[in-house]
Amino acid sequence: MSKWHKLDRETVLRKLGSDRSWGLNHDEAIHRLETGGPNKLQEKPQKPPWRILWEQLIEPLVLLLVAAAIISALLGDYQEAVVILIIVILNALLGFSQEYRAEKAMAALKTLAIPKVKVRRGGHWHEIPASELVVGDIVTLEDGNIVSADIRLLEVANLRIQESILTGEAEAVPKSIDPLTEKKIPLGDRLNMAYMGTLVTYGRGYGVVVGTGMKTQLGKIAKLLQKVEAELTPLQQRLQRLGQQILMASVILVVIIFSLGLLEGEGLKVMFLTAVSLAVAAVPEGLPAVVTIALALGSQRMLKRGALIRKLPAVETLGSVTVICSDKTGTLTENRMTVNVLDVVGRRLNLTSELIRDGHDLDLRQQQPSLLKKQPQLVWLLLGSALCNDASLEADSDDPQLFHVVGEPTEGALITAAASLGLRKSDLEPLFPRVAEIPFDAQRRRMTTLHHVPRDGYCWPELLQQPWQWHQNLGGMPYMAFTKGAVDSLLDICTEVWVNNHPKPLTEVWQSWIQDSNDELAAQGSRVLGLGFRPHLSPYIDHGTIIEQNLIFLGLMAMSDPIRPEVKEAVQTCRTAGIRPVMITGDHPLTAQHIARELGMMVNGGILTGQDLSCLNADELTEKVLQTSVYARVSPKQKLQIVEAWQQQGQIVAMTGDGVNDAPALKKADIGIAMGVSGTDVAKEAADMALLDDNFATIIAAVREGRIIYDNVRKFIFYMFSSNSGEIWVMLAAFFLGMPLPLLPLQILWINLMTDGLPALALGIEPAEKHIMHRLPYPPSENIFSRGLGWRIIWVGLLMGFVSLGTGYYYWQQQNPAWQTMIFTIVTLSQMGNALAIRSERYALWKIGLFSNPFLIMAVILTVILQIGIIYVPFWQNLFQTTALSVNDLLLCLLLSTVVFWAVEAEKWWLRRQF
Numbered sequence: 001m002s003k004w005h006k007l008d009r010e011t012v013l014r015k016l017g018s019d020r021s022w023g024l025n026h027d028e029a030i031h032r033l034e035t036g037g038p039n040k041l042q043e044k045p046q047k048p049p050w051r052i053l054w055e056q057l058i059e060p061l062v063l064l065l066v067a068a069a070i071i072s073a074l075l076g077d078y079q080e081a082v083v084i085l086i087i088v089i090l091n092a093l094l095g096f097s098q099e100y101r102a103e104k105a106m107a108a109l110k111t112l113a114i115p116k117v118k119v120r121r122g123g124h125w126h127e128i129p130a131s132e133l134v135v136g137d138i139v140t141l142e143d144g145n146i147v148s149a150d151i152r153l154l155e156v157a158n159l160r161i162q163e164s165i166l167t168g169e170a171e172a173v174p175k176s177i178d179p180l181t182e183k184k185i186p187l188g189d190r191l192n193m194a195y196m197g198t199l200v201t202y203g204r205g206y207g208v209v210v211g212t213g214m215k216t217q218l219g220k221i222a223k224l225l226q227k228v229e230a231e232l233t234p235l236q237q238r239l240q241r242l243g244q245q246i247l248m249a250s251v252i253l254v255v256i257i258f259s260l261g262l263l264e265g266e267g268l269k270v271m272f273l274t275a276v277s278l279a280v281a282a283v284p285e286g287l288p289a290v291v292t293i294a295l296a297l298g299s300q301r302m303l304k305r306g307a308l309i310r311k312l313p314a315v316e317t318l319g320s321v322t323v324i325c326s327d328k329t330g331t332l333t334e335n336r337m338t339v340n341v342l343d344v345v346g347r348r349l350n351l352t353s354e355l356i357r358d359g360h361d362l363d364l365r366q367q368q369p370s371l372l373k374k375q376p377q378l379v380w381l382l383l384g385s386a387l388c389n390d391a392s393l394e395a396d397s398d399d400p401q402l403f404h405v406v407g408e409p410t411e412g413a414l415i416t417a418a419a420s421l422g423l424r425k426s427d428l429e430p431l432f433p434r435v436a437e438i439p440f441d442a443q444r445r446r447m448t449t450l451h452h453v454p455r456d457g458y459c460w461p462e463l464l465q466q467p468w469q470w471h472q473n474l475g476g477m478p479y480m481a482f483t484k485g486a487v488d489s490l491l492d493i494c495t496e497v498w499v500n501n502h503p504k505p506l507t508e509v510w511q512s513w514i515q516d517s518n519d520e521l522a523a524q525g526s527r528v529l530g531l532g533f534r535p536h537l538s539p540y541i542d543h544g545t546i547i548e549q550n551l552i553f554l555g556l557m558a559m560s561d562p563i564r565p566e567v568k569e570a571v572q573t574c575r576t577a578g579i580r581p582v583m584i585t586g587d588h589p590l591t592a593q594h595i596a597r598e599l600g601m602m603v604n605g606g607i608l609t610g611q612d613l614s615c616l617n618a619d620e621l622t623e624k625v626l627q628t629s630v631y632a633r634v635s636p637k638q639k640l641q642i643v644e645a646w647q648q649q650g651q652i653v654a655m656t657g658d659g660v661n662d663a664p665a666l667k668k669a670d671i672g673i674a675m676g677v678s679g680t681d682v683a684k685e686a687a688d689m690a691l692l693d694d695n696f697a698t699i700i701a702a703v704r705e706g707r708i709i710y711d712n713v714r715k716f717i718f719y720m721f722s723s724n725s726g727e728i729w730v731m732l733a734a735f736f737l738g739m740p741l742p743l744l745p746l747q748i749l750w751i752n753l754m755t756d757g758l759p760a761l762a763l764g765i766e767p768a769e770k771h772i773m774h775r776l777p778y779p780p781s782e783n784i785f786s787r788g789l790g791w792r793i794i795w796v797g798l799l800m801g802f803v804s805l806g807t808g809y810y811y812w813q814q815q816n817p818a819w820q821t822m823i824f825t826i827v828t829l830s831q832m833g834n835a836l837a838i839r840s841e842r843y844a845l846w847k848i849g850l851f852s853n854p855f856l857i858m859a860v861i862l863t864v865i866l867q868i869g870i871i872y873v874p875f876w877q878n879l880f881q882t883t884a885l886s887v888n889d890l891l892l893c894l895l896l897s898t899v900v901f902w903a904v905e906a907e908k909w910w911l912r913r914q915f
């Protein structure tokens with residue numbers, strides 16, 4: 001059925017077996033979910049494990065090794081064939097486990113990104129994952145939501161939806177609820193419908209779900225969406241290119257060694273196997289998987305710390321961030337608002353913390369209506385702020401006297417304050433029903449609601465008897481508008497002020513009186529809202545032009561919002577890490593300044609307001625950003641300009657955002673960060689990362705993780721390349737020295753398995769370097785071999801080759817049969833020393849603690865034990881053609897294997913002294 005738009009609301013509800021004020025029963029919803037399936041678009045199925053394994057086995061190098069094993073077998077060398085196959089299988093299993101873990105990690109991240117929806121079931125509102133929606137559910141739609149199913153609208157308040165995903169039309173469509181009668185109505189004209197995947201850009205409403213999952217309009221075209229392939233991150237792309245170049249280089253090298261060997265009179269089969277083994281050793285086939293693992297595991301670690309990565313490249317960019325532009329409310333502060341001052345012109349009430357206990361959770365046993373008894377103007381102020389309000393108080397399931405806020409904290413604080421002084425929104429709303437509204441938006445910084453007002457005084461609660469009298473004096477009109485918002489924005493539309501029970505003209509004197517009170521409260525770090533009202537004859541809002549005019553200013557309400565305790569340290573960390581923290585807020589400049597000072601953010605910059613910004617052109621702003629640490633009263637559009645200005649300065653910018661209008665700035669920023677708790681779906685969709693706790697300190701934790709990941713990828717690359725090049729130098733130089741094959745094919749494969757194996761993986765999980773947040777960020781375009789890495793790879797490889805081959809050459813000259821085993825052992829063990837030394841790019845191993853990466857220690861010990869096994873266990877000796885070394889020779893091997901370790905440590909020591 002796709003004609004829901006033609007039916008009236010009641011018929012739709014009846015047909016779907018639902019009720020607008022009750023919704024579905026829980027059992028019915030569960031039943032429908034079981035029969036109808038989850039509300040999800042079909043996704044491309046995950047790669048099954050066998051497919052991952054198969055892809056490992058058909059890698060060209062693996063196939064070459066299999067061919068080598070077959071040739072060995074055909075030539076009668078079964079033992080060698082079996083060992084090659086075992087090594088192939090071990091290699092493939094290693095690759096498989098890496099790939100599998102990477103896939104799993106990515107899939108886990110994806111499921112976490114499912115949005116939540118507010119649905120009415122059994123008469124109450126609940127938040128459930130969008131995937132659990134069923135046909136017949138009553139769901140709300142709010143500014144910033146991505147519609148999560150196909151919905152027939154039942155009630156709308158200025159609801160506008162942008163449907164470009166379905167219709168291509170970029171302009172948001174105003175929605176309505178009336179049935180449509182025309183015969184053929186295209187999707188874009190079905191004004192009483194909201195379709196899955198479209199964006200609510202303004203207003204709110206609710207409706208009944210008529211289609212879920214693949215049965216939605218989006219589902220019909222979803223097959224197109226499934227084709228999107230996972231993109232490679234910039235680092236992965238660069239490494240992929242590098243891998244191809246190395247493949248080419250190693251083919252050339254292998255051909256050279258192959259020819260040299262033949263020239264020296266080595267057998268064809270040995271040389272073929274050597275060439276294949278060397279190719280396997282030289283090509284860093286594990287690199288892409290290890291990088292994916294490092295990124296995926298890194299994003300899991302970030303998740304544990306509260307940062308959900310939505311786009312993998314962000315993990316890399318995070319480490320390079322140089323500027324973090326952060327919202328104030330909820331990110332730097334806790335967004336736990338508590339009203340502490342009520343101020344009506346001429347009278348002020350300080351609400352003590354005993355009155356409103358524990359944030360904005362309310363305990364009815366602590367109600368104190370007596371505080372208001374003789375203050376009718378405060379009652380009027382609280383009535384307005386409770387009615388012009390979308391939050392609600394829900395009773396605790398265990399204790400009906402305890403309530404918690406559902407909705408926005410600023411609004412929650414107001415209804416809590418009103419309720420604790422005896423005015424409960426749930427009692428007031430039926431008496432003063434809302435008939436129209438103009439929702440809050442960050443541009444206007446205010447909201448208005450229009451209420452029907454009962455004519456007879458006895459209908460008004462006792463506390464409101466005096467205001468009722470005032471209402472009568474003002475003409476007793478049937479409707480009343482309340483507007484609450486930022487004081488400056490409210491004063492623009494007020495012409496009168498309520499003083500001593502009467503409206504008085506809002507003269508300049510009164511204006512500055514109100515401004516001064518506002519500034520005084522803001523300078524203490526409070527968020528200040530003002531409230532105005534106006535009686536009306538008619539219930540119609542004409543786009544706000546009439547209703548938000550000529551208001552009577554009633555009073556101010558200041559609320560405090562504690563600074564998050566961990567943020568101060570995070571701001572400090574930013575400084576040592578070469579990152580500039582910047583605050584961007586919609587709040588008053590003095591509020592912003594107070595909080596920025598507390599946090600130590602004002603150190604190298606001043607403050608600019610949205611108004612200042614509107615007077616600057618792009619070039620001027622680019623100049624100014626360097627000297628500005630706080631932006632106040634900023635609109636979302638200006639956020640975009642700030643990002644662009646920083647980027648003009650060549651900075652890598654992270655920007656937080658929560659609203660629907662923040663999406664362009666989030667997209668433009670190098671790292672867009674959405675608020676996981678208070679953010680809208682649209683902001684989350686546009687962002688690269690979401691903060692599950694909305695906390696600024698979490699951004700810093702994520703940056704730190706980003707830096708660790710990049711460091712570890714570099715360590716891994718260094719380890720792999722220096723080890724591989726060491727083997728190649730040994731092979732090449734031996735020919736020039738006229739020696740026979742210094743390493744046999746199986747020995748090369750063994751060394752390779754050890755290199756690519758456990759120690760390399762253990763390096764990928766190396767903990768953070770001590771100075772990681774005490775250094776400047778590296779540019780994201782930095783060459784992976786920069787800062788001396790390329791040079792280090794060359795000299796470490798050469799040294800490894802020199803020590804092992806030099807020893808082998810000496811033994812060979814002495815005609816000592818152990819010469820080859822000496823080379824083999826020194827190469828293998830040198831790599832272990834290398835792995836230990838490069839755990840830190842800067843500090844000595846003993847400084848960072850030998851056991852701070854236990855996996856690496858275990859990997860090294862295991863490798864040494866296996867190597868000793870290969871030298872002394874007769875069966876393995878036979879396979880790997882080793883000779884049992886004398887104790888002296890073994891000790892010499894162990895000693896010489898530490899040369900690389902000491903050399904790398906010496907270089908680090910020298911570098912530490914330089915910088």
Ligand code: ATP
Nearest residue numbers: 327328329410442445446447484485486585586587
């Ligand atoms: P930040 O950018 O620091 O996170 P914010 O995004 O919460 O702050 P906005 O929500 O844009 O800031 O609010 C800007 C101003 O609008 C506030 O200073 C306040 O004066 C006013 N305001 C905020 N919420 C409401 C509301 N629910 N009703 C009326 N006015 C509001």
